[in-house]
Amino acid sequence: MRAIVYRENGGPEVLESVDRETPAPGPGEVRVRIAVSGVNPTDLQARSGAGRVAPPFAEVTPHLDGAGTVDAVGEGVGGGLLGRRVWVYMAAAGRPTGTAAEYAVVPAERAVPLPDEAGFDVGAALGVPALTAHRALTVAEDGPSRLRPGALEGRCVLAAGGAGAVGHAVIQLARWAGATVLGTVSGPEKARLATAAGAHHVINYREGDPAARIREIAPDGIDLVAEVALGANLGLDLAVLRPRGTIAAYADDGSGGRPVELNATKAMVLNARLQFLVLYTAGPEARAAAVADVTAALDAGALPVGEQHGLPLHRFPLDRTADAHRAVENATTGKILVDVA
Numbered sequence: 001m002r003a004i005v006y007r008e009n010g011g012p013e014v015l016e017s018v019d020r021e022t023p024a025p026g027p028g029e030v031r032v033r034i035a036v037s038g039v040n041p042t043d044l045q046a047r048s049g050a051g052r053v054a055p056p057f058a059e060v061t062p063h064l065d066g067a068g069t070v071d072a073v074g075e076g077v078g079g080g081l082l083g084r085r086v087w088v089y090m091a092a093a094g095r096p097t098g099t100a101a102e103y104a105v106v107p108a109e110r111a112v113p114l115p116d117e118a119g120f121d122v123g124a125a126l127g128v129p130a131l132t133a134h135r136a137l138t139v140a141e142d143g144p145s146r147l148r149p150g151a152l153e154g155r156c157v158l159a160a161g162g163a164g165a166v167g168h169a170v171i172q173l174a175r176w177a178g179a180t181v182l183g184t185v186s187g188p189e190k191a192r193l194a195t196a197a198g199a200h201h202v203i204n205y206r207e208g209d210p211a212a213r214i215r216e217i218a219p220d221g222i223d224l225v226a227e228v229a230l231g232a233n234l235g236l237d238l239a240v241l242r243p244r245g246t247i248a249a250y251a252d253d254g255s256g257g258r259p260v261e262l263n264a265t266k267a268m269v270l271n272a273r274l275q276f277l278v279l280y281t282a283g284p285e286a287r288a289a290a291v292a293d294v295t296a297a298l299d300a301g302a303l304p305v306g307e308q309h310g311l312p313l314h315r316f317p318l319d320r321t322a323d324a325h326r327a328v329e330n331a332t333t334g335k336i337l338v339d340v341a
Contacts, residue, residue, distance in 0.1 A: 003101035009049035012322035025074035038065035057096035066099030067123025087123030133169035134290035136248035152179035161228035162194035197310030
């Protein structure tokens with residue numbers, strides 16, 4: 001099979017296209033014939049090293065997310081998955097082989113059936129963005145801990161960076177769960193995308209007084225902020241948060257490594273919750289709940305992708321995976337996909 005690998009940390013140039021033996025699934029595993037592989041910033045962090053001296057394995061095939069068809073199952077796996085179209089998440093988490101290959105072997109629970117109406121593009125765009133969005137929407141002190149229609153009824157959710165992949169999923173899931181959804185963006189084109197994703201209100205944070213505009217829409221304050229750039233946006237978040245509201249920080253994009261400056265008095269007066277989150281350490285119960293709820297939203301048709309749905313797709317063939325990584329590095333708006341099959 002064809003696979004993309006790297007043996008040392010570095011830039012996209014360390015990625016190499018190679019021929020490898022098609023792997024066989026072990027006990028509790030399935031083999032997926034990958035159709036589309038999704039690229040996330042976390043894949044680039046793993047490839048570049050992100051603080052590690054060397055990759056955790058002698059050779060790594062990158063990418064956590066993807067979609068394809070189960071063509072073999074290991075011992076102990078029921079036959080219900082064999083032949084099923086699935087979306088794959090956390091394929092390369094703690095393992096040397098991700099979805100940037102013609103075949104990927106993953107634990108059976110990380111291969112989730114796709115509804116008949118959902119294409120491989122949708123499946124490859126789920127994973128990290130959708131599960132992270134679910135986690136962000138379910139960490140508030142007063143819940144909910146699960147998402148379903150009506151679970152966020154009467155609440156105001158602010159998706160910071162509403163045109164990004166996670167922001168897009170936050171908007172879609174929050175809208176499906178009944179929230180009033182606001183999104184902050186940096187310009188008209190991203191405003192168009194956030195609106196297409198389903199945001200009820202979109203605010204350009206570079207114009208006028210964004211806090212005043214948000215307060216006009218939500219005079220009692222924002223219940224929950226899904227935050228992509230904590231260092232840059234924390235002041236705005238605290239200015240619009242309601243008492244006992246939650247800021248769920250899943251990234252700190254654009255901070256340049258600057259320390260986050262917190263107005264502790266303001267946060268204490270609000271009884272604010274600042275929740276940090278990352279998918280890998282969220283715990284198996286939280287991830288399982290996220291998978292179940294994202295699947296329900298997917299079944300309901302609530303998670304479409306593509307330009308008309310607020311998430312443009314940018315495609316690369318497998319042998320140009322390095323260019324796909326460069327597109328993510330260059331902050332290309334939308335979802336970067338690698339066509340494998």
